[in-house]
Amino acid sequence: MDEPAPRPRTRRTGLSYLVIASAAMALALGVAALLTLGTDDPAPAVGAAPSPAVLDTTARFLLALVLVLALSHGLGALLRRLGQPAVVGEMAAGIALGPTIFGALLPGVWHGLFPAAVLGGIDLAAQLGLVVFMFLVGWELDLSTLRPRGHTITAVSFASLAAPFVAGLALALWFFPGFAGTGVSFRAFGPFVGLALAVTALPVLARILEERGRLRTPIGALIVASAAVEDVAAWAMLAVTLALAGLTTALPGGVVLALTAAFVVLMLGAARPGLHRLVHTLERRENAEFALLPLVLVGALAAATATQAIGIHAILGAFLFGVIMPRHTRTSETLATRIRSFTMAALLPLFFAAAGMHVSIGGVGSTAAAWVAPLALVVTAMLTKLLGAGIAARATGLGRRDAYRVGVLMNCRGLTGIVIADVGLQRGVIDERMFTVLVLTALVTTAVTVPLLALAGPFGSRPGRSGGAAGPVPAVPEPVPARTVATSER
Incomplete structure (x- = not known):
């Protein structure tokens, strides 16, 4: 034995x-600490050589x-x-x-x-990490999951996006006088706050489902597909908002939109089939991943450069390049794993550090009254997601517990919420106080996801049937071990 x-x-x-x-x-x-020793020494005499830095x-x-x-x-x-x-x-x-x-x-x-030079280096490395991460998000977005139960996916994604977006627009009227960037109009500030509340951290909720063995079940596929549709719509709305606000380029908003549309057509019509032919050709060679890795990175960075130059944001080009990349092949899975490992281990922590340098909790206010508006935003962000996505899921046939789980997981904002906030800070749409509020919102809504999910109890043995009838569900593969799922924790 x-x-x-x-x-x-x-x-x-x-x-x-x-x-x-x-x-x-x-x-x-x-x-x-040693670097600070001697900082109180008197200044050197005129003409004397400065003391060498430690x-x-x-x-x-x-x-x-x-x-x-x-x-x-x-x-x-x-x-x-x-x-x-x-x-x-x-x-x-x-x-x-x-x-x-x-x-x-x-x-x-x-x-x-x-010092300033080190902060500048961290900021640049953080932007590289952000671009590569968004490329991975696009690459791991499997659009084939959107076909089953299309009406439920559409309803959940629309409600999960619309409810917090409208609530964010309303709250933006309250925040605009004191939290908007210098010279920014409400036409840019309002939609941006709405989008910051509307996004969902697709990789985080996928990881949570994976750890519970429910990623490849009907309810797991439904949640992931709904989050994917919502995030694609949110990124598109962000591009339109930035273009029309005229904050990123001297070009008129209509020209920026036209260039963006042309870029999307070029990527889908020419770059996508070319990439598929190239990958399938190189896969027949030995060590194909070593030939493809530099091409993939160059392509992602070139697409990011194009959208940055157009006047929207570099992450949108990287995301779209990831969407058109071939997937479900041995070489693509190997490449994604290699890029993901370094990005998650080294580059993304630098992004969190760079974001943290702009977070000033004390700057929001030192009195209870100063925190009324930020607290209202956090509560509104949670309630609109929970109710919007949950009610839509229940209305389309899911049981009470599964509908609640949909609302809880769609409420998770994670890194995606910080990315949106970072874009707003870079473009001058929001000031550092509003950036702090949005980062704290992303942190709180992510931290409460697992405890709130536990309130529904363990997932039932018959997915899609917990708490009531869920209607017919498509056949999906059985849950797979966590190590075989290509997704990040963000």
């Missing part, structure tokens, strides 16, 4: 990782990377042990490294570790 396979030591591995991350953070903070800019940048990666992955591992998605810890790490916590507790060390 065969011996049972040993259980993986996930707890011991998690604790070991936390110890290593803590040691790395302690080392980085210790070296950073570390040059490159060394400081590398030291900052050590701290960012250690804290991000350390908190991510800790939150994962507590049943939360790792992205919650990584988002919290970005805020902790910013001026709100680290900068307030150790201002000298913070300024020594993050």
Whole structure:
């Protein structure tokens, strides 16, 4: 009789990782503290050579990377042990490294570790990570899942987008006088706030479903497909909003829209079939992924450059290039895994850190009255998603519990919410206080997803039938082990 396979030591591995991350953070903070020594020394005499820096800019940048990666992955591992998605810890790490916590507790060390040159390097690396991540989101978006139960998917995605968008427009009237960017009209600010409340973090909810073995079930496929339709519509609306607002280019809004439409037609009509032929040709060669990897990255960056130059945003070009990439082949899966591993491990933590540098919780206000509007926005964002998506799911035949699960998972904003906020801050649509409110909204709505989902109890053994009749559902593959699902935790 065969011996049972040993259980993986996930707890011991998690604790070991936390110890290593803590040691790395302690080392980085210790070296950073040395950078501040001597800052109170008198200035050198006129004509005297300045004292040599303890570390040059490159060394400081590398030291900052050590701290960012250690804290991000350390908190991510800790939150994962507590049943939360790792992205919650990584988002919290970005805020902790910013001026709100680290900068307030150790201002000298913070300024020594993050001078202007280092912050500029982190910002540029963060934008690269954001572009590559959006390319992966587009690549992992399987449009074939949209065919089954099209009426339910349409209803859920529309309600999940429309309800928070309209509520966001209404709340924007309240926020506009004090939270809009300088010189920005309500025509840009209002729709942007609505979109920030309307997005859903497709990769995060897919990961949550995967961990529960429900990703490939009818209810899981329904939720993922609804989130995919909603996010595609939200990105399209964002492009139109930025174009019409005239915040990204000197070109008229109509010209930007025309160029955007031409770019989409070019990508779908010419680039997509060309990519498919190229991938299928190279797959017949040995080590095809090594030939395709640079071509894929160059294509994604070129598409991002094109949309940035048009006047919308680089992430939209990267996302569209990911959508037209071939999928479900051995080479494409290998490439996606390689790109995803480095992006999630190194580039995205830098994006969270860069975002955290602009989060100023104290800047929102120090009195209870100052937090009434931000709290109202968080509550509104949650209720409109829960009710909009949940009621639509129930109206199209899902049982009460499954309809509730749809609303809870569609409420998860994760990294997608921070991406929208970052776009608004870059384009001057919102100020740093509004950016802080939107980042906190993304963090809160992501953190409450797992606890709220637990209130519905475990998923039933008959998917789509919990809490009431759900109507006919399409046949789908059985749940697969988590390691075989190509999706991120964000």
